[in-house]
Amino acid sequence: MTKLLHNLPIEDLNKENDYLGVIDKANLIQTILESNTEQFHEIKMFALYGEWGSGKSTLMKYLEQNLKDDFNTFFFDTWQFEKDDNLPQTMLEFLLKKSEDLGEKISGDILKFAEKLFRGLGESVKIKVPLYPQGPSVDINPSEFVKEFEKENISFYEALESFKTEFLRWEDDITKKKPQKYNIIFIDDLDRCEPENVLNLLSAIKLFFTYGEKTIFFFGVDKKAVQQAIQTKYKDVVKSEEYLEKIFDISFSMPEHDNVLKLVSTYFDDRSVEGERLNEKIADFFKQLQFTNPRRLKKVLNKYLLLANASENLHHNHKYAKYIGEIFTEESYGNYFETILSLYLITVKEFYPELFKTLFDFKLKEKYLREVVFKIDNQPISNKWGSVRQSLESSCYKTEIKKSFLKRFSTT
Structure with missing residues (x-):
């Protein structure tokens, strides 16, 4: 008996179960990443664009397995932790937990500074919109952080510099103890998160985590979902397409299906x-x-x-x-x-539940049938058969159902 296919990412992707045709694309991306490690001190943010359900998670899972010889790999499923109050902080805790044999001193120090920096990040992140063609840039308003440091004997800038130092220590520690000299962090399921969480995580990684020299971030992104998140927060202040171009250094696209x-x-x-x-x-x-x-x-x-x-x-x-x-x-x-x-x-x-209702709206069908009959009755006898055929072709089936159906699919 034929088995039902699940909608989860395919963990053991091979030519037999590659129903989406992603292996060739994944192998190409793998070659590109392995061949450009010397560029990672400048290029840190990679995006894999694809609509919901296009196989982004499957492709990234395949990359995660195939890159283990050259990279320390991490796979962070944002949707799994979205209920947490501070998604950037959760991601950092996830990385530290997955890093084997890290000293407790490093973990404690980096978490202490990160907690102060990430708290209230959403309110402090600003988008600068310089004149075209530079496009928008991500920046922060330090004054929004003041309340987090008022009772501390450390300034915002001191905390930021301390976080940079501790993150570099984390990089050095993990790459010294393993043969892999670079880290790659896969960020999945952003399109399932609330707009505020999407922007907070993107901003935190761009602003704080890219100070590292051996770590890159690879995002699976539904571009439409992220664009909607940007528009929800910034309205018409910034063009979402330009924002994404500024956030990500390099982008790939899922193959067409x-x-x-x-x-x-x-x-x-x-x-x-x-x-x-x-x-x-x-x-x-x-x-x-x-x-x-x-x-x-x-x-x-x-x-x-x-x-x-x-x-x-x-x-x-x-x-x-x-x-x-x-x-x-x-x-x-x-x-x-x-x-x-x-x-x-x-x-x-x-x-398409609304369209389904239209299919069984018999009053609507009666209305169109009456219109068809009226048109036929006003035609000469010699033209009636041609009028019947033409009217039926342009009646509710073709105009209201088929065209509407195709139109909705073409915009999905």
């Missing part, structure tokens, strides 16, 4: 249907709908598989059989139209 045949073939075999292969016909159907996001597609196909497995256990005269229809299953042929219709309805129901 127009070819979904390998993923579809996990659920549908290549049996012949109307002179074509079933898996190819199904893949082309989703491609025509522009519905190729891997995570969303897996969710639709998993739900279809549940129906198909249930169908195999029902007799044709079973009272529930009529609700599933004659769809293709692993063991039997079905009606191709009913199969496609089932996939279509699952897709709309899962991701």
Whole structure:
């Protein structure tokens, strides 16, 4: 029986289960990173852009494993810790905990200074917007930090310099005790976090952690989500695209997923249907709908598989059989139209509920039918058949459903 595919990152990615086609991209990024370590004292912030569900986590997990010979690797899942009050502080504690054999003195000192610096970071971070083409820059307003140091015998600048010193000590300590001379910290699931947490973490890393000389940060980023976070906080003060360009030194993009045949073939075999292969016909159907996001597609196909497995256990005269229809299953042929219709309805129901309501809005359909009949009645008899065909082609199905459906997918 075909197994359901989970939506978690693929831990043991290989050519057999690389449904998203990311291995080639990952290998290229790996080569670039391994070949440019001497640049890391200046270039620290890397971004991997890709929409939600495009496979960023899978690609970064693959890189994490493959880079272990040359890098000390860390994988920080921001969403797992988002409930914490201070995400930058949590990330630092995570790094220290994962660093084996670090002296307690280093951990205590760096955490002491970091706690003071990160507290209230969100209020102090400012965006400078110089004249084009320099673009915006990240800066801080030290006056916002004063209250954190009023009762201490240390100034903000002293704390900042102390943090820099302790972070460099941490770098030296971990790289001296291991054969790897560089650190790479993967930051995942930023697109799942609240806007304030996204900006606080990005700002803290850019402002405080990039003083190191042997550590780089590799972010998996849904560009639209981060842009929305920036716009939520800064409105029209700064262009989100320019902000991201300033934050990240180098960016990569996930490969396009127009070819979904390998993923579809996990659920549908290549049996012949109307002179074509079933898996190819199904893949082309989703491609025509522009519905190729891997995570969303897996969710639709998993739900279809549940129906198909249930169908195999029902007799044709079973009272529930009529609700599933004659769809293709692993063991039997079905009606191709009913199969496609089932996939279509699952897709709309899962991701476009408002459109799903339109599909079954019979009053709306009656309205369009009346308009079609009215147009036909006002045509000469010789033109009526052509009017029927033309009217139906431009009626609710094509105009209100198909075009709307395609339009929504093209903007997702």
